[in-house]
Amino acid sequence: MKKQSNKDLRILLLGLDNAGKTTILKKLASEDINHITPTQGFNIKTVQSSGFRLNVWDIGGQRKIRPYWRNYFENTDVLIYVIDSADRKRFDETGEQLGDLLDEDKLAGIPVLVFANKQDLLSAASASEIAENLNLHKIRDRKWQIQACSATTGEGISVCNKINPVNRILLMSIDWRFTSCCVYGGKNVGQLIIRESMICISEYSYLGLDLIS
Amino acid sequence: MGCFGSKYGNERALAHEEPKVYSWDRRERVDPKDYTLQNLSGETVGRLPGEVKGQQFIIDNCKDCNIYIFDHSATITVDDCTNCRIFLGPIQGSVFIRDCTDCQIALACQQFRTRDCKKLDIFLHCVTQPIIEATTAIRFGCFQYYYKELKDQFAAAKLSVFSNNWSNIHDFTPVAGENNWMLIPENPAVDDYLPRPSSDKFMTMDISTTIKDSVVPITTGCRRKLSSNSCLVAFFADAIASDAPLKYVKQLQQETNCTVVQTKQLSMKPEDSMRVFYTERYNDEVLKGDIIGVEVNGDNVLELSRQLLERCCMGNLYYLSDSASAGNQDIDAFFNFNDVGMGGL
Numbered sequence: 087m088k089k090q091s092n093k094d095l096r097i098l099l100l101g102l103d104n105a106g107k108t109t110i111l112k113k114l115a116s117e118d119i120n121h122i123t124p125t126q127g128f129n130i131k132t133v134q135s136s137g138f139r140l141n142v143w144d145i146g147g148q149r150k151i152r153p154y155w156r157n158y159f160e161n162t163d164v165l166i167y168v169i170d171s172a173d174r175k176r177f178d179e180t181g182e183q184l185g186d187l188l189d190e191d192k193l194a195g196i197p198v199l200v201f202a203n204k205q206d207l208l209s210a211a212s213a214s215e216i217a218e219n220l221n222l223h224k225i226r227d228r229k230w231q232i233q234a235c236s237a238t239t240g241e242g243i244s245v246c247n248k249i250n251p252v253n254r255i256l257l258m259s260i261d262w263r264f265t266s267c268c269v270y271g272g273k274n275v276g277q278l279i280i281r282e283s284m285i286c287i288s289e290y291s292y293l294g295l296d297l298i299s
Numbered sequence: 300m301g302c303f304g305s306k307y308g309n310e311r312a313l314a315h316e317e318p319k320v321y322s323w324d325r326r327e328r329v330d331p332k333d334y335t336l337q338n339l340s341g342e343t344v345g346r347l348p349g350e351v352k353g354q355q356f357i358i359d360n361c362k363d364c365n366i367y368i369f370d371h372s373a374t375i376t377v378d379d380c381t382n383c384r385i386f387l388g389p390i391q392g393s394v395f396i397r398d399c400t401d402c403q404i405a406l407a408c409q410q411f412r413t414r415d416c417k418k419l420d421i422f423l424h425c426v427t428q429p430i431i432e433a434t435t436a437i438r439f440g441c442f443q444y445y446y447k448e449l450k451d452q453f454a455a456a457k458l459s460v461f462s463n464n465w466s467n468i469h470d471f472t473p474v475a476g477e478n479n480w481m482l483i484p485e486n487p488a489v490d491d492y493l494p495r496p497s498s499d500k501f502m503t504m505d506i507s508t509t510i511k512d513s514v515v516p517i518t519t520g521c522r523r524k525l526s527s528n529s530c531l532v533a534f535f536a537d538a539i540a541s542d543a544p545l546k547y548v549k550q551l552q553q554e555t556n557c558t559v560v561q562t563k564q565l566s567m568k569p570e571d572s573m574r575v576f577y578t579e580r581y582n583d584e585v586l587k588g589d590i591i592g593v594e595v596n597g598d599n600v601l602e603l604s605r606q607l608l609e610r611c612c613m614g615n616l617y618y619l620s621d622s623a624s625a626g627n628q629d630i631d632a633f634f635n636f637n638d639v640g641m642g643g644l
């Protein structure tokens with residue numbers, strides 16, 4: 087497949103301004119989170135997770151610059167969409183933005199992980215409430231997950247336990263590559279399936295999971 | 300509930316995951332109504348120290364009100380307010396002001412954001428670069444306020460009173476040939492913008508709005524400099540522990556014609572220190588704790604600073620630019636040394 091290495095994944099971090107994208111990125115990279123400026127362009131960081139190199143692209147979410155998001159869609163393996171769970175006034179706005187993303191051709195079929203961030207705040211809606219609000223259960227054309235988290239406490243995003251949300255979405259992504267390979271493999275599909283299955287198995291075992299049990 | 304999602308996929312692989320209990324599942328439930336001011340008209344309302352205690356706060360749809368939040372909070376949204384005077388104590392995260400018109404606000408925060416606002420006057424303390432979007436006729440001045448509990452509230456919100464970018468505004472929606480934002484005229488009488496609370500609830504509050512008493516040192520930011528002479532003063536851990544930076548700034552402001560342009564608190568590694576100060580002299584100091592840098596300006600600023608620093612630092616180590624000509628280079632090195640690289644769109 088087009089990737090340089092099977093251990094390299096491109097992750098796109100999107101969401102409204104003030105959702106907590108950059109804070110999540112810095113927390114994943116174990117950096118200081120108390121001096122983060124609203125993003126005027128984008129940040130990119132490479133984070134290691136269970137033997138994978140995650141190249142995470144964090145794009146500013148200000149209304150004025152959302153039209154530029156599309157410049158970053160190409161070759162995305164996983165979309166992470168961040169929501170400020172305590173900003174109820176903007177649930178409609180964030181739902182519309184997510185809906186638009188899911189309609190994008192270049193993101194078709196790409197697994198999406200929704201972070202219901204800022205759970206530490208008193209008015210935060212729960213992950214299930216947000217899933218309902220955003221009609222996530224209607225999504226049929228891709229794998230999706232919603233994960234409650236707090237970037238400030240690190241809960242829900244931490245990369246130290248084995249099946250953290252990032253690894254979970256990695257699993258989904260690998261699985262998706264496997265599936266799309268079966269579907270789009272063309273005439274060498276037999277061989278491809280075998281090769282990709284081998285990769286999948288080795289990658290699953292990287293995550294400390296037993297696929298063939 | 301933590302995590303759930305689409306039903307197909309890696310069920311088997313994930314099946315042996317233990318259910319996780321997060322801190323928000325365990326925490327004591329509070330009533331959001333106690334942390335919300337909504338649909339008010341013509342009232343003087345708010346919270347006293349100890350009534351918010353670092354929680355989130357919501358201000359929504361108020362008209363002709365005077366609102367005082369004299370406590371620290373996690374984050375605050377101010378939506379759809381018209382003709383209000385608002386004080387917000389130290390906010391650990393962001394403040395987001397949306398769809399507001401004709402308000403005078405004093406606040407301190409980590410991130411400042413506005414959208415779809417007009418005619419706001421903001422007395423601001425902001426640790427990071429403040430941003431505005433679709434906002435016109437907004438004016439900024441330096442946060443200038445005192446009450447007894449305020450200093451500790453800054454600490455509780457993890458904000459340094461020295462890390463202030465109040466005049467370094469980024470406008471996401473500039474309009475050619477127009478200024479969406481301006482400065483509040485110099486030396487403002489804060490009380491004229493934001494009157495002290497008159498209602499009984501706040502009778503016990505002992506408030507001052509003078510430059511002398513302000514918990515945040517008043518800086519001139521991007522206002523025009525009076526002199527071509529500037530220099531950098533830096534304080535290290537021991538001097539900071541004895542409160543030297545604040546003493547120096549206040550004495551400089553009260554006893555001389557010099558001005559304080561900007562201040563910043565940060566941490567440095569020895570290699571950063573070498574790069575900024577061109578010497579190994581401070582390498583041990585920077586390992587002990589944060590550094591506070593102050594840019595000062597005035598015709599005689601070097602000589603006057605030297606005298607004041609001897610008095611304020613009482614033998615503790617400090618840095619002062621060698622000459623007025625070295626000043627600008629020092630200032631640039633200190634205030635820009637950790638500006639992280641970031642991509643444009």
Ligand SMILES: Nc1nc2c(ncn2[C@@H]2O[C@H](COP(=O)(O)OP(=O)(O)OP(=O)(O)O)[C@@H](O)[C@H]2O)c(=O)[nH]1
Pocket residue numbers: 101102103104105106107108109110119122123124125126145146147148168203204205206207235236237238239373374391392393409410
């Ligand atoms: N209480 C709380 N605050 C958070 C959390 N995550 C982020 N924040 C705060 O929310 C504000 C916005 O965070 P950012 O990371 O700058 O948000 P962003 O999504 O990158 O915003 P843009 O760069 O404008 O697109 C900051 O003040 C953060 O400290 C969280 O989980 N809990």
Ligand SMILES: [Mg+2]
Pocket residue numbers: 107108109123124125144145146147
């Ligand atoms: Mg950001």
